[in-house]
Amino acid sequence: xxxSRRNFLRAFGAMTVGAAVAAPAAAAPAAAALPSSAAPAAAxxxxxxxxxAMVVDVGKCIGCQSxxxxxxxxxxxxxxxxxxxxxxxxxxxxxxxAMVMLPRLCNHCADAPCxxxxxxxxxxxxxxxxxxxxxxxxxxxxxxxxACPYDAxxxxxxxxxxxxxxxxxxxxxxxxxxxxxxxxxGGARIFGDLADPDSTVSKLVAKGDSKVLKPELGxxxxxxxxxxxxxxxxxxxxxxxxxxxxxTESHA
Amino acid sequence: MTILExxxxxxxxxxLPWAVQYFFLVGLSVACFFMSLRGxxxxxxxxxxxxxxxxxxxxxxxxxxxxxxLADLHQPGRFWHFYAYPNLGSWMAxxxxxxxxxxxxxxxxxxxxxxxxxxxxxxxDGVLARLQRLVALGGAPAPRLARLAAGWTVVFGLLIxxxxxxxxxxxxxxxxxxTPILPLQFAATAVTGAAGLVLIVxxxxxxxxPAADAAAARWMAGGLxxxxxxxxxxxxxxxTGVAETHARAxxxxxxHRAWQLTAAWAALATVLxxxxxxxxxxxxxxxxxxxxxxxxxxxxxxVFIGGQTVPKTGAGLYVYxxxxxxxGLLGIAGSLGLWVFVFVLLTTLLPPSPPAPVRPALVPAE
Numbered sequence: 001x002x003x004s005r006r007n008f009l010r011a012f013g014a015m016t017v018g019a020a021v022a023a024p025a026a027a028a029p030a031a032a033a034l035p036s037s038a039a040p041a042a043a044x045x046x047x048x049x050x051x052x053a054m055v056v057d058v059g060k061c062i063g064c065q066s067x068x069x070x071x072x073x074x075x076x077x078x079x080x081x082x083x084x085x086x087x088x089x090x091x092x093x094x095x096x097x098a099m100v101m102l103p104r105l106c107n108h109c110a111d112a113p114c115x116x117x118x119x120x121x122x123x124x125x126x127x128x129x130x131x132x133x134x135x136x137x138x139x140x141x142x143x144x145x146x147a148c149p150y151d152a153x154x155x156x157x158x159x160x161x162x163x164x165x166x167x168x169x170x171x172x173x174x175x176x177x178x179x180x181x182x183x184x185x186g187g188a189r190i191f192g193d194l195a196d197p198d199s200t201v202s203k204l205v206a207k208g209d210s211k212v213l214k215p216e217l218g219x220x221x222x223x224x225x226x227x228x229x230x231x232x233x234x235x236x237x238x239x240x241x242x243x244x245x246x247x248t249e250s251h252a
Numbered sequence: 253m254t255i256l257e258x259x260x261x262x263x264x265x266x267x268l269p270w271a272v273q274y275f276f277l278v279g280l281s282v283a284c285f286f287m288s289l290r291g292x293x294x295x296x297x298x299x300x301x302x303x304x305x306x307x308x309x310x311x312x313x314x315x316x317x318x319x320x321x322l323a324d325l326h327q328p329g330r331f332w333h334f335y336a337y338p339n340l341g342s343w344m345a346x347x348x349x350x351x352x353x354x355x356x357x358x359x360x361x362x363x364x365x366x367x368x369x370x371x372x373x374x375x376x377d378g379v380l381a382r383l384q385r386l387v388a389l390g391g392a393p394a395p396r397l398a399r400l401a402a403g404w405t406v407v408f409g410l411l412i413x414x415x416x417x418x419x420x421x422x423x424x425x426x427x428x429x430x431t432p433i434l435p436l437q438f439a440a441t442a443v444t445g446a447a448g449l450v451l452i453v454x455x456x457x458x459x460x461x462p463a464a465d466a467a468a469a470r471w472m473a474g475g476l477x478x479x480x481x482x483x484x485x486x487x488x489x490x491x492t493g494v495a496e497t498h499a500r501a502x503x504x505x506x507x508h509r510a511w512q513l514t515a516a517w518a519a520l521a522t523v524l525x526x527x528x529x530x531x532x533x534x535x536x537x538x539x540x541x542x543x544x545x546x547x548x549x550x551x552x553x554x555v556f557i558g559g560q561t562v563p564k565t566g567a568g569l570y571v572y573x574x575x576x577x578x579x580g581l582l583g584i585a586g587s588l589g590l591w592v593f594v595f596v597l598l599t600t601l602l603p604p605s606p607p608a609p610v611r612p613a614l615v616p617a618e
Contacts, residue, residue, distance in 0.1 A: 088259040119345035120337040139333050140326025142266035143344050149425035151564040155266050160326035238255030240568025
């Protein structure tokens with residue numbers, strides 16, 4: 001199943017219709033809203049586990065930060081922290097100036113450096129590829145924060161635990177899209193099952209022109225970028241932003 | 253092509269000044285412990301004063317260090333998770349076992365080599381004397397236990413040095429940390445700081461002697477020279493590009509004026525005490541002692557706090573302002589205050605040694 005927003009809306013329509021029928025029959029239409037590889041599991045049959053991934057088409061991103069905001073509201077991300085953000089750059093080259101957007105989030109790496117360093121095994125990878133933190137076990141040592149090469153983790157000041165993007169696992173389990181995908185104005189974020197060769201993300205990645213961030217580290221990220229300049233895949237060598245909220249206040 | 257970063261995330265420092273305090277104190281403790289071995293186990297009377305002061309430094313730092321580490325956890329009440337759910341693929345998980353093993357061994361070793369001194373100090377009728385006799389448990393020499401405890405503590409002291417270095421070194425995400433020389437740099441600066449601490453402890457206790465000062469000076473000169481050598485190797489590997497990790501580390505900071513200033517400061521903090529050790533002007537013990545402590549602390553501050561101000565993806569440097577609360581200045585002052593409390597406790601129990609010629613060795617010279 002394709003997990004683009006359009007296809008998702010079609011599935012959502014099926015679910016809405018299903019909701020109108022009698023309660024005993026409600027399970028079937030609800031399953032129709034699940035991503036295809038999750039639906040059989042919900043029905044109790046065995047099926048290969050999905051491998052969730054995201055493709056970001058930077059050419060479609062308009063830098064509106066809807067994803068940033070929806071993520072904050074969906075996941076109760078505290079002030080001054082972000083699970084996802086659209087890094088925005090003004091690039092000048094050959095007399096031309098352009099704005100370049102680079103949505104950043106946890107890359108849900110296949111070889112995630114944050115997992116082996118966790119001293120209590122609180123960070124782990126689900127069978128579906130999503131890297132999560134067991135908040136009941138996390139000691140807040142921040143070793144995973146240090147080990148993530150993408151600055152995708154932080155210590156949540158409210159909970160005192162490691163925090164990060166989960167691909168909105170709670171929504172995905174319910175057959176919904178991650179909040180950032182659902183609210184993306186330009187349709188730049190495409191979410192789906194990389195294990196399903198018919199999914200949109202599989203087809204886009206299969207074209208071979210997608211890129212990942214910091215490929216030299218061998219972390220095998222599962223967030224793929226379309227149309228990304230090589231000079232932005234690593235640590236961006238540019239003039240720093242002027243917006244530094246921490247420069248003027250302390251969280252003490 | 254020029255790139256102006258208009259919007260990006262600025263991440264907070266996640267390893268707080270508490271971590272600096274922990275790595276500082278535990279490094280000093282292990283180095284002080286090693287300095288105490290010769291004088292307390294071999295029984296050379298003229299080395300005993302230096303060794304006792306070193307052991308007091310090792311105890312004070314070793315008892316305070318785990319508190320600082322605990323405070324650096326954002327969930328300190330869950331420290332037991334380290335033992336209930338250990339992930340043995342993580343260096344930090346191993347550290348949770350090494351720390352109590354080291355501190356426990358250090359306490360047993362200290363008791364075994366100092367119980368005679370405790371008994372000798374507890375000859376009066378006061379409460380303190382009774383406490384000293386109680387702790388001494390008779391005060392008979394325990395050379396076998398001392399050697400066993402020393403051997404145990406040597407092993408776990410080395411493991412502490414290994415794990416604290418490796419824990420930071422394996423973080424590939426931070427090029428400044430990801431260099432194989434870092435564990436050696438931690439160890440060399442720990443020796444420098446520990447020698448400085450022994451000089452200060454001797455002066456605070458009023459039992460500084462030329463022999464003890466000379467021993468501390470030798471340790472510090474060794475630590476400083478090792479630090480200089482390792483620094484030159486680090487720089488050489490980075491400049492020539494022979495080692496990719498060092499080249500990445502150097503490139504991550506070399507272009508920033510703040511880091512250039514830090515490098516100059518570090519060079520001065522190493523060369524100045526070396527020069528003072530060479531000339532030994534009046535009052536050199538206090539100055540060199542404090543400079544040695546400064547070198548060890550500053551190295552860790554630069555590595556941990558400075559290292560976390562280098563963005564992994566963004567441009568420039570993150571801005572760090574030392575908070576005044578428990579996760580900043582108050583934490584640093586608090587751990588220092590706890591150290592002073594433990595030091596007063598230890599030195600109350602263990603008053604300064606009598607003059608060296610009448611000081612018997614607990615363990616006969618071999």
